Amino acid sequence: MSSQEEILSDGRFSCVARDPRFWEMPEKERKVKIDKRFRAMFHDKKFKLRYTVDKRGRPVNYTSTENLRKFYALSESDSDLSESDSKELTVEKKKKKKVKGKGGADS
Secondary structure, X not given: OHHHHHHHHOOOOHHHHHOHHHOOOOHHHHOEEEOHHHHHHHOOHHHOOXXXXXXXXXXXXXXXXXXXXXXXXXXHHXXXXXXXXXXXXXXXXXXXXXXXXXXXXXX
16 A cells, blocks of 8 residues: 555656546446346347357356346346346246146146
8 A cells, every 4th residue: 555655646646546537437337227128138048148168268157148247237217127027037937847847747
């Protein structure tokens, strides 16, 4: 920390602390706001890809949906809707699996 204070007190670098070009971007402004028209890309299968290696060939275990959540955010009014929609989708999937399992056992 003392080295940072020395740098900021140095006349050559004093403008860096006051110049907005060098400020860190606020947390609220980092993500692009997405409205309800595009909320399907967070849970639709068409947008989900499973990656096994990164661009340098190292093994990874993440999906493209995680990248979307990293860079995009639903608008505040739509975020409540998307959470409830995703819960409903998971409940519906569970019900369908139970129905398929029971139907397969009967035949």
